[in-house]
Amino acid sequence: MASNMKLKKVSLSTTPDESALRSLELGNIVYLNGLVYSAREGAYIKVVDEGTPLPLDLPELSAANFHCSPAAAKRPDGSYDVGAVSATASFRFRKWMDGWFRASGARLIMGKGGMSSDDYKRYFVPNNAIYLTTVGYGTGALLGRGVKRVRDVHWLNELGIAQAMWILEVENLGPFIVESDMNGNSLFERENEKISAGLAKLYEGTKPAVLKRFGETDDRSDELI
Amino acid sequence: MIPIDVVHSTAMTLMEKAAIEIPDDYLAGIKSAADAEEGDLSSFVLQSMLENYETAKDDRRAMCGDTGCPRWYVKMGNEARIEGGPVSLETTLRRATAQATNEIPLRPNRVHPLWRTDHNNNIGIQAPEIEFGFEPEGDWLDLVAVHKGGLFGTDYRMLFPSDGIEGIKRFFLDCLIAFGKRGLACQPAILGIGLGGNKDACMVHGKRAACLRVVGDRNPDSEIAELELELTELGNSIGMGAMGFVGNSMVIDTHIEVGYCHTGGMQMSFHAFCLSSRRACARIYPDGRVEYRTDPRWFTPYQRRETVEWPLT
16 A cells, blocks of 8 residues: 555645645645535526626635535524535536636635646636645545534525535535646646556557447548447 | 335435445455555545545445435345335335435435426436346345446447457446546446447446446356456556546456347446445345345346246245
């Protein structure tokens, strides 16, 4: 087993200043303290596309947008029981990111799988924001334990539990891994490059399928299955 | 007669166990993958997952916040009779799914594909899936709850006999590499491969291979069993590990299920179960006894029969 000792662990505020973000490096392990909110396509459409005002004061209260939907249920007393929390894949949200950064002042985007370094350079870097990826995927119980209380939930009736905007008080919420830095580099892309170098050897001896599929050719006159 | 209230209480327990308790066979598989992993990031991911399983059990909270899409595999011995009949059984499973979604809690993932209507209980049109199987002997009812992740890690391709084993390996690598990048397949996982049947049956066989067989189980056909081991080794030699980081843990085990197909084709489907491998099973007897287990024991000689007749004892 490899030693994890060399991975640097950092505790970070959910309203971090620029210098704290600049000191983070790809592959650092991050735990968050403060207030985190969930926002994904439901909230993005409302705010970015339709111009609906934000339901809370951002980024003063929080600059940490989690691409997630908690497994949550309402208790009889009206409070909420948050069981596990895991992220959803972030690449689907790239088209809203620029508008969302402007509207919310977010500095931290947490989610699953990250985005491309092109997206980081285009949308994140100009807004002094970075991307933190969840771990696993599916350290949902660990993340659930980091949620101390549901402070509020917005647009629950309109958007449903999964798409509502959940405002969560968190303590040592994590682990997250720094996926993009303030220069827009991507950890996943760095790893992909290393792995891709060995792929040709792996495919030695295999041959392409007898019939191709769309996506394996750009020639529209080819016969495919 | 199997009492329907016992079906309901058992189904509630299974929904909870599947979401919270990592099955022993998969846990042992992850532990040995963690021991063998040399990549520092991939190793950190596996250690975090091991910690996550403990946290889930200690706190009685779901392992993963995306609790997937609950589905049911139901098997009956030939002599089993359910109080209220099959409609009562289906209704009871739907009720337990809805109630457990709220009580555990699970994430209500199920929405209408077009209108995105969410009943907040994982119930809707054709949801949850309930699949049935039968065995020639017994008066029992087996329930298997599976909370299957829903977005990445599944593909299908029509291959042909001339593609051969090499074609199977190639499509296997294509799938693992495509879904493995950035860890979208939630690897290292149990992989299910469906071969043959037809397009829909091939998907069914492959998904069952991933969800209903335990780590270490081998196909009774010795050459297929050999291929299962070979594919596992191939997957772990990509150079990729958990979350798509450099490493060598992609596959905990590979299970292949076959179905007779059209003479001209060799359909192949690929399915990745996830890092939580959420399955829980129970056998219910007419006297109300319930035995819980984690091995679905779905694939019996009867399920894989190729003869016309099957002797009934």
